[in-house]
Amino acid sequence: MALDATTGLGAMTGARYIESLKDGREVWLDGEKVPDVTVHPALSGIVHELARIYDLQHSGEYREQMTFVSPDTGNRCSLSWLLPRTMEDLKKKRRNSEIWNEQSWGQLGRSPDILAPHIITLYNARESLSAVENPHCDFGENLVNYHRYCMENDLFLTHALGDPQVDRSQQPQNEQREISEEEVALHVVEETNEGVIVNGAKQLATAAPISNETYVSLSATFVRRADPRFILAFSIPTNTPGLKALCREPVSQWAGSYGHPLGMLYDEQDSMLFFENVLVPWDRIFMLYDAGPLLQRLGSGINFLGWPNLCRIHQRMRLMTAVATLIAEAIGVIEYREVAAKIGEMVTYAEVWRHAMDGLEHNAFMTDGGLMSLGSMSGMNIFFAQTSARMVQLLREISGSGLIMQPSENDLANPELRGFLDKYMRGKGVEVDYKSRLYRLAHDLAVSSFGMRQEVYEYWHGGDPNRNRINLLNTYDQTDMIDRIKDLVSRPLAHG
Numbered sequence: 107m108a109l110d111a112t113t114g115l116g117a118m119t120g121a122r123y124i125e126s127l128k129d130g131r132e133v134w135l136d137g138e139k140v141p142d143v144t145v146h147p148a149l150s151g152i153v154h155e156l157a158r159i160y161d162l163q164h165s166g167e168y169r170e171q172m173t174f175v176s177p178d179t180g181n182r183c184s185l186s187w188l189l190p191r192t193m194e195d196l197k198k199k200r201r202n203s204e205i206w207n208e209q210s211w212g213q214l215g216r217s218p219d220i221l222a223p224h225i226i227t228l229y230n231a232r233e234s235l236s237a238v239e240n241p242h243c244d245f246g247e248n249l250v251n252y253h254r255y256c257m258e259n260d261l262f263l264t265h266a267l268g269d270p271q272v273d274r275s276q277q278p279q280n281e282q283r284e285i286s287e288e289e290v291a292l293h294v295v296e297e298t299n300e301g302v303i304v305n306g307a308k309q310l311a312t313a314a315p316i317s318n319e320t321y322v323s324l325s326a327t328f329v330r331r332a333d334p335r336f337i338l339a340f341s342i343p344t345n346t347p348g349l350k351a352l353c354r355e356p357v358s359q360w361a362g363s364y365g366h367p368l369g370m371l372y373d374e375q376d377s378m379l380f381f382e383n384v385l386v387p388w389d390r391i392f393m394l395y396d397a398g399p400l401l402q403r404l405g406s407g408i409n410f411l412g413w414p415n416l417c418r419i420h421q422r423m424r425l426m427t428a429v430a431t432l433i434a435e436a437i438g439v440i441e442y443r444e445v446a447a448k449i450g451e452m453v454t455y456a457e458v459w460r461h462a463m464d465g466l467e468h469n470a471f472m473t474d475g476g477l478m479s480l481g482s483m484s485g486m487n488i489f490f491a492q493t494s495a496r497m498v499q500l501l502r503e504i505s506g507s508g509l510i511m512q513p514s515e516n517d518l519a520n521p522e523l524r525g526f527l528d529k530y531m532r533g534k535g536v537e538v539d540y541k542s543r544l545y546r547l548a549h550d551l552a553v554s555s556f557g558m559r560q561e562v563y564e565y566w567h568g569g570d571p572n573r574n575r576i577n578l579l580n581t582y583d584q585t586d587m588i589d590r591i592k593d594l595v596s597r598p599l600a601h602g
Protein backbone atom coordinates (compact mmCIF):
# COMPACT_ATOMS: atom_id res chain seq x y z
CA MET A 107 0.00 0.00 0.00
CA ALA A 108 1.45 3.33 -1.05
CA LEU A 109 1.66 6.20 1.42
CA ASP A 110 -1.39 8.43 1.08
CA ALA A 111 -0.40 11.96 0.03
CA THR A 112 -3.95 13.17 -0.69
CA THR A 113 -4.70 14.15 2.90
CA GLY A 114 -1.61 16.38 3.18
CA LEU A 115 -2.13 20.00 4.18
CA GLY A 116 0.79 21.47 2.21
CA ALA A 117 3.44 23.82 3.53
CA MET A 118 4.00 23.33 7.27
CA THR A 119 2.76 25.89 9.76
CA GLY A 120 4.49 26.53 13.08
CA ALA A 121 1.58 25.18 15.11
CA ARG A 122 1.28 22.03 12.99
CA TYR A 123 5.02 21.40 13.29
CA ILE A 124 4.99 21.72 17.09
CA GLU A 125 1.94 19.46 17.34
CA SER A 126 3.53 16.87 15.04
CA LEU A 127 6.42 16.36 17.48
CA LYS A 128 4.13 15.32 20.35
CA ASP A 129 3.88 11.76 19.08
CA GLY A 130 5.44 9.50 21.71
CA ARG A 131 8.92 9.47 20.09
CA GLU A 132 11.67 7.96 22.20
CA VAL A 133 14.31 10.62 22.81
CA TRP A 134 16.94 10.28 25.52
CA LEU A 135 18.94 13.14 27.03
CA ASP A 136 21.33 12.92 29.96
CA GLY A 137 20.01 9.58 31.15
CA GLU A 138 16.35 10.51 30.96
CA LYS A 139 13.54 10.05 28.47
CA VAL A 140 12.27 13.39 27.16
CA PRO A 141 8.46 13.36 27.51
CA ASP A 142 7.85 16.32 25.17
CA VAL A 143 10.65 17.73 22.97
CA THR A 144 8.69 20.91 22.27
CA VAL A 145 8.96 22.12 25.87
CA HIS A 146 12.28 20.62 26.96
CA PRO A 147 14.68 23.54 27.66
CA ALA A 148 17.45 22.01 25.52
CA LEU A 149 15.19 21.62 22.47
CA SER A 150 12.37 24.15 22.70
CA GLY A 151 14.51 27.02 21.34
CA ILE A 152 15.16 25.36 18.00
CA VAL A 153 11.62 23.93 17.79
CA HIS A 154 10.04 27.36 18.18
CA GLU A 155 12.55 29.00 15.87
CA LEU A 156 11.74 26.47 13.14
CA ALA A 157 8.04 27.03 13.83
CA ARG A 158 8.60 30.74 13.26
CA ILE A 159 10.30 30.11 9.92
CA TYR A 160 7.61 27.62 8.86
CA ASP A 161 5.01 30.34 9.49
CA LEU A 162 6.84 32.68 7.10
CA GLN A 163 5.82 30.28 4.32
CA HIS A 164 2.26 31.54 4.83
CA SER A 165 3.07 35.24 5.27
CA GLY A 166 2.26 37.86 2.67
CA GLU A 167 5.94 38.75 2.36
CA TYR A 168 7.34 35.25 1.78
CA ARG A 169 4.46 33.05 0.53
CA GLU A 170 5.30 33.47 -3.16
CA GLN A 171 9.05 33.12 -2.51
CA MET A 172 8.81 29.98 -0.37
CA THR A 173 5.91 27.98 -1.79
CA PHE A 174 4.36 26.76 -5.05
CA VAL A 175 1.00 25.25 -5.94
CA SER A 176 0.97 21.45 -6.09
CA PRO A 177 -0.41 20.29 -9.44
CA ASP A 178 -1.90 17.19 -7.74
CA THR A 179 -3.78 18.68 -4.81
CA GLY A 180 -3.77 22.47 -5.23
CA ASN A 181 -1.98 22.70 -1.88
CA ARG A 182 0.62 25.42 -1.42
CA CYS A 183 3.77 23.33 -0.89
CA SER A 184 7.29 24.26 0.20
CA LEU A 185 9.71 25.02 -2.64
CA SER A 186 12.19 22.80 -0.82
CA TRP A 187 10.21 19.85 -2.23
CA LEU A 188 9.75 21.20 -5.78
CA LEU A 189 11.18 18.88 -8.43
CA PRO A 190 13.25 21.34 -10.50
CA ARG A 191 12.63 20.93 -14.22
CA THR A 192 13.74 24.34 -15.52
CA MET A 193 16.30 27.03 -14.75
CA GLU A 194 13.42 29.10 -13.43
CA ASP A 195 12.65 26.33 -10.90
CA LEU A 196 16.29 26.30 -9.78
CA LYS A 197 16.20 30.08 -9.29
CA LYS A 198 13.03 29.79 -7.19
CA LYS A 199 14.67 27.11 -5.08
CA ARG A 200 17.72 29.34 -4.62
CA ARG A 201 15.61 32.17 -3.27
CA ASN A 202 13.76 29.80 -0.91
CA SER A 203 17.07 28.48 0.44
CA GLU A 204 18.40 32.02 0.82
CA ILE A 205 15.39 32.87 2.97
CA TRP A 206 15.77 29.78 5.19
CA ASN A 207 19.42 30.62 5.70
CA GLU A 208 19.02 34.37 6.11
CA GLN A 209 16.41 33.71 8.77
CA SER A 210 18.67 31.24 10.61
CA TRP A 211 21.95 33.16 10.06
CA GLY A 212 23.39 30.15 8.19
CA GLN A 213 23.52 28.19 11.46
CA LEU A 214 21.27 25.24 10.61
CA GLY A 215 23.30 22.42 9.14
CA ARG A 216 20.30 20.16 8.74
CA SER A 217 17.27 22.38 8.31
CA PRO A 218 14.13 20.94 6.65
CA ASP A 219 15.22 22.66 3.43
CA ILE A 220 18.59 20.90 3.51
CA LEU A 221 17.22 17.35 3.78
CA ALA A 222 14.70 17.59 0.93
CA PRO A 223 17.41 17.45 -1.80
CA HIS A 224 18.51 14.02 -0.56
CA ILE A 225 15.09 12.61 -1.46
CA ILE A 226 14.93 14.62 -4.69
CA THR A 227 18.20 13.10 -5.94
CA LEU A 228 16.90 9.63 -5.15
CA TYR A 229 13.76 10.57 -7.10
CA ASN A 230 16.06 11.38 -9.97
CA ALA A 231 17.45 7.83 -9.76
CA ARG A 232 13.97 6.24 -9.58
CA GLU A 233 14.46 4.13 -12.69
CA SER A 234 17.61 2.50 -11.39
CA LEU A 235 15.86 1.89 -8.06
CA SER A 236 12.99 0.19 -9.92
CA ALA A 237 15.45 -1.91 -11.89
CA VAL A 238 16.40 -3.75 -8.70
CA GLU A 239 13.55 -6.22 -8.43
CA ASN A 240 11.89 -7.28 -5.20
CA PRO A 241 8.78 -9.47 -4.90
CA HIS A 242 7.23 -7.16 -2.27
CA CYS A 243 7.47 -3.73 -3.87
CA ASP A 244 8.89 -1.44 -6.55
CA PHE A 245 11.63 0.66 -4.92
CA GLY A 246 11.42 3.42 -7.54
CA GLU A 247 7.64 3.71 -7.11
CA ASN A 248 8.10 3.78 -3.34
CA LEU A 249 10.46 6.72 -3.70
CA VAL A 250 8.16 8.65 -6.04
CA ASN A 251 5.25 8.15 -3.62
CA TYR A 252 7.42 9.06 -0.67
CA HIS A 253 8.53 12.29 -2.30
CA ARG A 254 4.89 13.22 -2.95
CA TYR A 255 4.00 12.33 0.65
CA CYS A 256 6.80 14.54 2.03
CA MET A 257 5.90 17.38 -0.33
CA GLU A 258 2.16 17.40 0.46
CA ASN A 259 2.85 17.21 4.21
CA ASP A 260 6.04 19.35 4.22
CA LEU A 261 7.83 16.84 6.43
CA PHE A 262 11.09 17.53 8.23
CA LEU A 263 13.59 14.71 7.74
CA THR A 264 16.76 13.78 9.56
CA HIS A 265 19.26 11.43 7.95
CA ALA A 266 21.77 8.88 9.18
CA LEU A 267 24.36 7.44 6.80
CA GLY A 268 27.18 6.07 8.96
CA ASP A 269 28.00 2.98 11.04
CA PRO A 270 28.69 3.56 14.74
CA GLN A 271 32.25 4.66 15.53
CA VAL A 272 33.15 1.42 17.28
CA ASP A 273 35.98 -0.06 15.24
CA ARG A 274 37.30 1.61 12.10
CA SER A 275 40.35 -0.65 11.79
CA GLN A 276 39.11 -2.20 8.53
CA GLN A 277 36.95 -1.06 5.64
CA PRO A 278 33.32 -2.25 6.08
CA GLN A 279 33.54 -4.64 3.13
CA ASN A 280 36.55 -6.51 4.56
CA GLU A 281 34.68 -7.98 7.49
CA GLN A 282 37.91 -8.65 9.36
CA ARG A 283 37.39 -6.53 12.40
CA GLU A 284 37.54 -7.93 15.89
CA ILE A 285 34.04 -6.62 16.46
CA SER A 286 31.70 -8.19 13.92
CA GLU A 287 29.55 -5.92 11.81
CA GLU A 288 26.49 -7.76 12.98
CA GLU A 289 27.03 -6.55 16.54
CA VAL A 290 26.86 -2.86 15.65
CA ALA A 291 25.87 -1.88 12.11
CA LEU A 292 22.25 -1.62 11.03
CA HIS A 293 21.09 -4.66 9.07
CA VAL A 294 18.10 -6.75 8.15
CA VAL A 295 17.38 -9.60 10.56
CA GLU A 296 14.09 -10.83 9.11
CA GLU A 297 11.63 -10.33 6.27
CA THR A 298 7.88 -10.42 6.98
CA ASN A 299 4.79 -9.74 4.87
CA GLU A 300 4.70 -6.20 6.30
CA GLY A 301 8.33 -5.31 5.74
CA VAL A 302 11.82 -5.96 7.05
CA ILE A 303 12.90 -6.06 10.68
CA VAL A 304 16.17 -4.18 11.28
CA ASN A 305 18.60 -4.13 14.18
CA GLY A 306 21.73 -2.11 14.91
CA ALA A 307 22.71 1.53 15.20
CA LYS A 308 23.39 4.55 12.96
CA GLN A 309 25.29 7.77 13.46
CA LEU A 310 25.05 10.69 13.41
CA ALA A 311 21.52 11.99 12.93
CA THR A 312 21.47 15.74 13.36
CA ALA A 313 18.02 17.07 14.29
CA ALA A 314 16.58 13.57 14.79
CA PRO A 315 14.72 14.45 18.02
CA ILE A 316 12.87 17.30 16.29
CA SER A 317 12.28 15.67 12.90
CA ASN A 318 9.15 14.04 11.54
CA GLU A 319 10.88 11.27 9.66
CA THR A 320 14.19 9.43 9.88
CA TYR A 321 15.81 8.72 6.53
CA VAL A 322 18.47 6.01 6.63
CA SER A 323 20.96 5.23 3.91
CA LEU A 324 24.70 4.66 3.48
CA SER A 325 27.51 7.13 2.84
CA ALA A 326 30.26 6.60 0.26
CA THR A 327 32.34 4.85 2.96
CA PHE A 328 29.67 2.49 4.24
CA VAL A 329 27.82 1.60 1.06
CA ARG A 330 30.56 -0.77 -0.10
CA ARG A 331 29.64 -3.96 1.78
CA ALA A 332 30.18 -7.62 1.11
CA ASP A 333 27.10 -8.71 3.08
CA PRO A 334 23.87 -7.54 1.38
CA ARG A 335 21.89 -7.49 4.65
CA PHE A 336 23.70 -4.24 5.49
CA ILE A 337 22.65 -2.48 2.31
CA LEU A 338 19.45 -0.60 2.87
CA ALA A 339 17.83 2.79 2.32
CA PHE A 340 14.48 3.67 3.85
CA SER A 341 12.56 6.28 5.78
CA ILE A 342 10.32 5.81 8.81
CA PRO A 343 8.46 8.14 11.17
CA THR A 344 10.72 9.22 14.03
CA ASN A 345 8.20 7.82 16.54
CA THR A 346 8.42 4.28 15.08
CA PRO A 347 8.42 1.68 17.89
CA GLY A 348 11.90 0.38 18.67
CA LEU A 349 13.71 3.50 17.42
CA LYS A 350 15.63 5.38 20.12
CA ALA A 351 17.45 8.71 19.67
CA LEU A 352 20.22 9.52 22.15
CA CYS A 353 21.09 13.23 22.32
CA ARG A 354 24.55 14.69 22.92
CA GLU A 355 25.14 17.31 25.60
CA PRO A 356 23.08 20.35 24.62
CA VAL A 357 24.89 23.50 23.56
CA SER A 358 21.74 25.60 23.82
CA GLN A 359 21.73 26.19 27.55
CA TRP A 360 23.91 28.47 29.60
CA ALA A 361 23.62 29.39 33.24
CA GLY A 362 23.26 33.08 34.00
CA SER A 363 22.43 36.01 31.75
CA TYR A 364 25.44 36.23 29.46
CA GLY A 365 23.34 35.69 26.36
CA HIS A 366 23.81 33.30 23.47
CA PRO A 367 22.05 34.79 20.48
CA LEU A 368 22.80 31.81 18.23
CA GLY A 369 23.12 28.89 20.65
CA MET A 370 19.75 29.39 22.28
CA LEU A 371 17.95 29.23 18.94
CA TYR A 372 20.01 26.95 16.68
CA ASP A 373 21.14 23.97 18.71
CA GLU A 374 19.79 21.41 16.27
CA GLN A 375 21.00 18.44 18.37
CA ASP A 376 22.98 15.47 17.04
CA SER A 377 21.88 11.96 17.90
CA MET A 378 22.88 8.35 17.88
CA LEU A 379 20.06 6.15 16.62
CA PHE A 380 19.44 2.70 18.08
CA PHE A 381 17.16 0.30 16.21
CA GLU A 382 15.78 -2.58 18.24
CA ASN A 383 13.77 -4.92 16.02
CA VAL A 384 12.26 -2.03 14.09
CA LEU A 385 9.72 -2.86 11.40
CA VAL A 386 10.33 -0.95 8.17
CA PRO A 387 7.22 -1.33 5.95
CA TRP A 388 7.78 -2.34 2.33
CA ASP A 389 6.35 0.93 0.98
CA ARG A 390 9.04 2.87 2.87
CA ILE A 391 12.03 0.98 1.50
CA PHE A 392 13.95 2.58 -1.38
CA MET A 393 16.76 0.06 -1.71
CA LEU A 394 17.60 -3.32 -0.26
CA TYR A 395 20.54 -5.70 -0.67
CA ASP A 396 21.96 -3.98 -3.79
CA ALA A 397 24.45 -1.10 -3.50
CA GLY A 398 24.46 -0.42 -7.27
CA PRO A 399 21.91 2.44 -7.47
CA LEU A 400 23.25 4.12 -4.32
CA LEU A 401 26.81 4.03 -5.64
CA GLN A 402 25.63 5.24 -9.04
CA ARG A 403 23.90 8.19 -7.40
CA LEU A 404 27.02 9.12 -5.42
CA GLY A 405 29.19 9.04 -8.53
CA SER A 406 26.71 10.66 -10.92
CA GLY A 407 28.03 14.24 -10.71
CA ILE A 408 24.51 15.31 -9.76
CA ASN A 409 24.60 18.01 -7.16
CA PHE A 410 22.49 16.38 -4.51
CA LEU A 411 23.10 18.99 -1.86
CA GLY A 412 21.71 21.75 -4.04
CA TRP A 413 21.15 25.32 -2.94
CA PRO A 414 20.40 24.79 0.76
CA ASN A 415 23.96 23.87 1.72
CA LEU A 416 25.53 26.46 -0.59
CA CYS A 417 23.34 29.29 0.69
CA ARG A 418 23.90 28.25 4.29
CA ILE A 419 27.67 28.40 3.93
CA HIS A 420 27.48 31.76 2.17
CA GLN A 421 25.36 33.19 5.00
CA ARG A 422 27.75 31.80 7.59
CA MET A 423 30.75 33.34 5.84
CA ARG A 424 29.03 36.71 5.51
CA LEU A 425 27.96 36.64 9.17
CA MET A 426 31.51 35.92 10.40
CA THR A 427 32.98 38.61 8.14
CA ALA A 428 30.47 41.26 9.23
CA VAL A 429 30.91 40.43 12.94
CA ALA A 430 34.71 40.72 12.53
CA THR A 431 34.27 44.09 10.78
CA LEU A 432 31.96 45.47 13.47
CA ILE A 433 34.26 44.30 16.26
CA ALA A 434 37.31 45.83 14.59
CA GLU A 435 35.37 49.11 14.40
CA ALA A 436 34.08 48.83 17.96
CA ILE A 437 37.59 48.58 19.43
CA GLY A 438 39.22 50.95 16.96
CA VAL A 439 41.53 48.53 15.18
CA ILE A 440 39.99 48.50 11.71
CA GLU A 441 42.58 50.94 10.38
CA TYR A 442 45.49 48.65 11.22
CA ARG A 443 46.89 47.09 8.08
CA GLU A 444 47.12 43.58 9.49
CA VAL A 445 43.57 43.64 10.85
CA ALA A 446 42.09 45.01 7.62
CA ALA A 447 44.02 42.41 5.64
CA LYS A 448 42.57 39.64 7.82
CA ILE A 449 39.03 40.87 7.25
CA GLY A 450 39.91 41.15 3.55
CA GLU A 451 40.90 37.48 3.65
CA MET A 452 37.48 36.64 5.08
CA VAL A 453 35.79 38.65 2.32
CA THR A 454 37.90 36.75 -0.22
CA TYR A 455 36.45 33.42 0.95
CA ALA A 456 32.89 34.77 0.91
CA GLU A 457 33.37 36.18 -2.58
CA VAL A 458 35.01 33.03 -3.95
CA TRP A 459 32.05 31.08 -2.56
CA ARG A 460 29.53 33.45 -4.17
CA HIS A 461 31.30 33.23 -7.53
CA ALA A 462 31.35 29.44 -7.24
CA MET A 463 27.61 29.42 -6.52
CA ASP A 464 27.01 31.48 -9.65
CA GLY A 465 29.27 29.06 -11.54
CA LEU A 466 27.22 26.07 -10.39
CA GLU A 467 24.09 27.82 -11.56
CA HIS A 468 25.74 28.58 -14.89
CA ASN A 469 26.73 24.89 -15.23
CA ALA A 470 23.25 23.58 -14.37
CA PHE A 471 22.21 20.68 -16.57
CA MET A 472 19.25 18.45 -17.32
CA THR A 473 19.79 14.97 -15.85
CA ASP A 474 18.76 11.67 -17.39
CA GLY A 475 16.10 11.54 -14.70
CA GLY A 476 14.45 14.68 -16.12
CA LEU A 477 15.41 17.07 -13.34
CA MET A 478 17.64 20.14 -13.45
CA SER A 479 20.76 19.78 -11.34
CA LEU A 480 23.21 22.50 -10.39
CA GLY A 481 26.69 21.88 -11.76
CA SER A 482 29.07 19.64 -9.84
CA MET A 483 30.46 21.04 -6.59
CA SER A 484 33.22 18.42 -6.37
CA GLY A 485 35.80 20.37 -4.33
CA MET A 486 33.57 22.95 -2.68
CA ASN A 487 32.62 21.06 0.47
CA ILE A 488 36.27 20.23 1.06
CA PHE A 489 37.18 23.89 0.52
CA PHE A 490 34.67 24.94 3.13
CA ALA A 491 35.79 22.31 5.66
CA GLN A 492 39.19 24.08 5.48
CA THR A 493 38.11 27.70 5.22
CA SER A 494 35.50 27.56 7.96
CA ALA A 495 38.20 26.79 10.54
CA ARG A 496 40.39 29.53 9.07
CA MET A 497 37.58 32.08 9.28
CA VAL A 498 36.88 31.23 12.91
CA GLN A 499 40.59 31.59 13.63
CA LEU A 500 40.68 34.99 11.93
CA LEU A 501 37.68 36.12 13.96
CA ARG A 502 39.52 35.08 17.14
CA GLU A 503 42.70 36.88 16.06
CA ILE A 504 40.83 40.09 15.24
CA SER A 505 38.68 40.08 18.39
CA GLY A 506 41.29 39.58 21.11
CA SER A 507 40.33 38.95 24.74
CA GLY A 508 36.95 40.64 24.38
CA LEU A 509 35.74 37.30 23.06
CA ILE A 510 35.77 35.95 26.58
CA MET A 511 35.72 39.03 28.84
CA GLN A 512 32.32 40.66 28.60
CA PRO A 513 29.72 41.64 31.19
CA SER A 514 26.47 39.69 31.40
CA GLU A 515 23.01 41.23 31.00
CA ASN A 516 22.64 41.19 34.79
CA ASP A 517 25.96 43.04 35.11
CA LEU A 518 24.74 45.66 32.64
CA ALA A 519 21.51 46.11 34.60
CA ASN A 520 23.22 46.47 37.97
CA PRO A 521 23.58 50.16 39.01
CA GLU A 522 26.51 49.39 41.31
CA LEU A 523 28.53 48.03 38.40
CA ARG A 524 27.16 50.15 35.61
CA GLY A 525 29.48 53.11 36.09
CA PHE A 526 32.53 50.88 35.84
CA LEU A 527 31.19 49.13 32.75
CA ASP A 528 30.39 52.43 31.04
CA LYS A 529 33.88 53.64 31.73
CA TYR A 530 36.06 50.57 31.32
CA MET A 531 34.18 48.20 29.05
CA ARG A 532 32.73 50.48 26.38
CA GLY A 533 34.26 50.67 22.91
CA LYS A 534 35.43 53.35 20.54
CA GLY A 535 32.36 55.49 20.07
CA VAL A 536 30.02 52.68 21.17
CA GLU A 537 28.19 51.96 24.43
CA VAL A 538 29.07 48.96 26.57
CA ASP A 539 25.66 47.35 25.86
CA TYR A 540 26.26 47.32 22.10
CA LYS A 541 29.87 46.20 22.38
CA SER A 542 29.24 43.39 24.85
CA ARG A 543 26.28 42.01 22.87
CA LEU A 544 28.27 42.15 19.64
CA TYR A 545 31.07 40.26 21.33
CA ARG A 546 28.58 37.71 22.68
CA LEU A 547 27.59 37.03 19.07
CA ALA A 548 31.27 36.55 18.17
CA HIS A 549 31.66 34.32 21.23
CA ASP A 550 28.81 32.12 19.94
CA LEU A 551 30.62 31.84 16.60
CA ALA A 552 34.15 31.24 17.84
CA VAL A 553 34.30 30.24 21.50
CA SER A 554 31.08 28.89 23.08
CA SER A 555 30.21 25.22 23.12
CA PHE A 556 27.66 26.05 20.41
CA GLY A 557 30.38 27.69 18.31
CA MET A 558 32.70 24.74 18.81
CA ARG A 559 29.98 22.28 17.83
CA GLN A 560 29.38 24.32 14.65
CA GLU A 561 33.09 24.17 13.90
CA VAL A 562 33.21 20.39 14.35
CA TYR A 563 30.10 20.15 12.19
CA GLU A 564 31.61 22.19 9.37
CA TYR A 565 34.66 19.95 9.28
CA TRP A 566 32.85 16.61 9.29
CA HIS A 567 29.37 17.08 7.91
CA GLY A 568 30.28 16.35 4.31
CA GLY A 569 32.03 13.14 5.37
CA ASP A 570 35.73 12.68 6.13
CA PRO A 571 37.51 15.52 4.26
CA ASN A 572 40.55 13.28 3.69
CA ARG A 573 38.41 10.59 2.10
CA ASN A 574 36.74 13.31 -0.01
CA ARG A 575 40.11 14.73 -1.08
CA ILE A 576 41.30 11.28 -2.15
CA ASN A 577 38.05 10.60 -4.02
CA LEU A 578 38.45 13.95 -5.75
CA LEU A 579 42.03 13.19 -6.73
CA ASN A 580 40.99 9.79 -8.08
CA THR A 581 38.29 11.26 -10.30
CA TYR A 582 40.10 14.45 -11.35
CA ASP A 583 41.14 14.31 -14.98
CA GLN A 584 44.76 15.48 -15.29
CA THR A 585 45.64 13.59 -18.46
CA ASP A 586 46.11 16.62 -20.63
CA MET A 587 48.51 18.41 -18.29
CA ILE A 588 50.37 15.27 -17.29
CA ASP A 589 50.95 14.34 -20.96
CA ARG A 590 52.32 17.81 -21.67
CA ILE A 591 54.66 17.67 -18.68
CA LYS A 592 55.89 14.21 -19.67
CA ASP A 593 56.50 15.48 -23.17
CA LEU A 594 58.39 18.51 -21.82
CA VAL A 595 60.71 16.43 -19.64
CA SER A 596 61.22 13.68 -22.22
CA ARG A 597 63.90 15.80 -23.92
CA PRO A 598 66.86 17.84 -22.63
CA LEU A 599 65.56 21.21 -21.38
CA ALA A 600 66.59 24.05 -23.68
CA HIS A 601 68.97 26.71 -22.36
CA GLY A 602 68.25 30.46 -22.29
Ligand SMILES: Cc1cc2nc3c(=O)[nH]c(=O)nc-3n(C[C@H](O)[C@H](O)[C@H](O)COP(=O)(O)OP(=O)(O)OC[C@H]3O[C@@H](n4cnc5c(N)ncnc54)[C@H](O)[C@@H]3O)c2cc1C
Nearest residue numbers: 265266267268271274309310311312562563566567569570
Ligand atom coordinates in the same frame (compact mmCIF):
# COMPACT_ATOMS: atom_id res chain seq x y z
C1 LIG B 1 28.31 17.74 14.30
C2 LIG B 1 28.14 16.61 13.31
C3 LIG B 1 26.91 16.41 12.69
C4 LIG B 1 26.75 15.34 11.80
N1 LIG B 1 25.51 15.15 11.21
C5 LIG B 1 25.32 14.05 10.45
C6 LIG B 1 24.01 13.77 9.91
O1 LIG B 1 23.06 14.51 10.09
N2 LIG B 1 23.86 12.63 9.20
C7 LIG B 1 24.90 11.77 8.98
O2 LIG B 1 24.68 10.74 8.32
N3 LIG B 1 26.14 12.02 9.45
C8 LIG B 1 26.36 13.13 10.19
N4 LIG B 1 27.61 13.37 10.71
C9 LIG B 1 28.62 12.31 10.58
C10 LIG B 1 29.73 12.63 9.63
O3 LIG B 1 29.34 12.36 8.35
C11 LIG B 1 30.91 11.79 10.14
O4 LIG B 1 31.41 12.44 11.27
C12 LIG B 1 32.01 11.64 9.14
O5 LIG B 1 31.56 10.85 8.09
C13 LIG B 1 33.25 10.96 9.77
O6 LIG B 1 32.93 9.77 10.41
P1 LIG B 1 33.30 9.57 11.95
O7 LIG B 1 32.85 10.77 12.69
O8 LIG B 1 32.75 8.28 12.38
O9 LIG B 1 34.88 9.57 12.01
P2 LIG B 1 35.87 8.31 11.71
O10 LIG B 1 35.50 7.70 10.40
O11 LIG B 1 35.82 7.40 12.88
O12 LIG B 1 37.23 9.05 11.63
C14 LIG B 1 38.12 9.25 12.76
C15 LIG B 1 39.54 9.39 12.25
O13 LIG B 1 39.99 8.19 11.65
C16 LIG B 1 40.34 8.39 10.29
N5 LIG B 1 39.88 7.21 9.55
C17 LIG B 1 38.71 6.55 9.71
N6 LIG B 1 38.62 5.52 8.87
C18 LIG B 1 39.77 5.52 8.15
C19 LIG B 1 40.28 4.70 7.10
N7 LIG B 1 39.59 3.64 6.63
N8 LIG B 1 41.47 5.01 6.58
C20 LIG B 1 42.18 6.06 7.05
N9 LIG B 1 41.75 6.88 8.04
C21 LIG B 1 40.56 6.60 8.57
C22 LIG B 1 39.63 9.68 9.87
O14 LIG B 1 40.28 10.37 8.81
C23 LIG B 1 39.68 10.47 11.18
O15 LIG B 1 40.91 11.11 11.32
C24 LIG B 1 27.82 14.46 11.56
C25 LIG B 1 29.05 14.67 12.18
C26 LIG B 1 29.22 15.72 13.05
C27 LIG B 1 30.56 15.89 13.73
